Amino acid sequence: MTETTVIPVTGADPYDITIGRGLVATIADQIGTRATKVLIVHPPTLGAKAAALRESLLERYEVILAEIPDAEAAKRVEVAAFCWGIMGQTDFTRTDVVVGFGGGATTDLAGFVAATWLRGVRLIQVPTTVLGMVDAAIGGKTGINTAEGKNLVGAFYAPAAVLVDLDLLDTLSRNEILAGSAEIVKAGFIAEPEILDIYEADVEKAVDPTTPQFRRLIELAIGLKARVVSADFKESGQREILNYGHTLGHAIEHAERYNWRHGAAISVGMVFAAELSRLTGSLSDAAVDRHRRILESLTLPTTYPVGRWKTLLATMQRDKKTRAGMLRFIVLDDIAKPSVLTGPEEALLFAAYQEIGE
Numbered sequence: 001m002t003e004t005t006v007i008p009v010t011g012a013d014p015y016d017i018t019i020g021r022g023l024v025a026t027i028a029d030q031i032g033t034r035a036t037k038v039l040i041v042h043p044p045t046l047g048a049k050a051a052a053l054r055e056s057l058l059e060r061y062e063v064i065l066a067e068i069p070d071a072e073a074a075k076r077v078e079v080a081a082f083c084w085g086i087m088g089q090t091d092f093t094r095t096d097v098v099v100g101f102g103g104g105a106t107t108d109l110a111g112f113v114a115a116t117w118l119r120g121v122r123l124i125q126v127p128t129t130v131l132g133m134v135d136a137a138i139g140g141k142t143g144i145n146t147a148e149g150k151n152l153v154g155a156f157y158a159p160a161a162v163l164v165d166l167d168l169l170d171t172l173s174r175n176e177i178l179a180g181s182a183e184i185v186k187a188g189f190i191a192e193p194e195i196l197d198i199y200e201a202d203v204e205k206a207v208d209p210t211t212p213q214f215r216r217l218i219e220l221a222i223g224l225k226a227r228v229v230s231a232d233f234k235e236s237g238q239r240e241i242l243n244y245g246h247t248l249g250h251a252i253e254h255a256e257r258y259n260w261r262h263g264a265a266i267s268v269g270m271v272f273a274a275e276l277s278r279l280t281g282s283l284s285d286a287a288v289d290r291h292r293r294i295l296e297s298l299t300l301p302t303t304y305p306v307g308r309w310k311t312l313l314a315t316m317q318r319d320k321k322t323r324a325g326m327l328r329f330i331v332l333d334d335i336a337k338p339s340v341l342t343g344p345e346e347a348l349l350f351a352a353y354q355e356i357g358e
Contacts, residue, residue, distance in 0.1 A: 066083050158233070264301050
């Protein structure tokens, strides 16, 4: 195992995020001695790795595998019910442990299942994608989607530990790494400009999991999220800045029936938010251009069809970030200076959308 970095999340339910290599082999240390059963929630693509993890734990625990659909298809109430059924049939108790082993959708679903079974059982998140490592597995947001929108049903529920094992990325496709990088870029624009500098200096090294630059990006993005959620676990204040690009991004995911990668949708959403910031007079043309340049260097989309606006607006108005009937957008007064724009006129939103329309 290589040198590890431990980033704490503080608050009412503190836990550590451990970053390094070879960490999956240490998971029993996190599960502990009180548990007798472990439920490993995983997608089909990780079936072999989940089976190997199960074998490594069998001497100490009864280990049950719950294979769930890949990507957003996992985040449905029927899938949660499938997991609850397994837990009921195996007499899963409050001292037992759920392990989320997969990408962001898997850890969202596993977290929701852990939060709701017996009103809460211990949860260990082992994210296997860039998106999961820097975003979904951290912060205790768990949830499922409904026909009306993304993550409308869920719970804030802190894990007991998060293991960020960089070995798990060595076989991840380049497209997955590029898509996951959107959330790292987001962290750069809202709080950590060093991230933007690293991408601009050498994008190839920045997307290679074996380089120091890549690890630095992971640590910077995780460090930001850990600080924010430590201060605001239930998104009543500062945590809202993490939604930069997400209001329109979630609407695009819904419009595309979740066939777009989250990072691709958030990429478009960030450019929209940057254009909205520019139109309100707070962000320079150069900063908006920087959004496009960095995201396009990662081959992420920065435009969306003009004719989809009314559909996207209707979806945004149902978004969980809407309050008292008013849309809220995270915008930028400058790089690393986010603020909240509440209840903007539809004409302003439409004008910003025209700037990303194709």
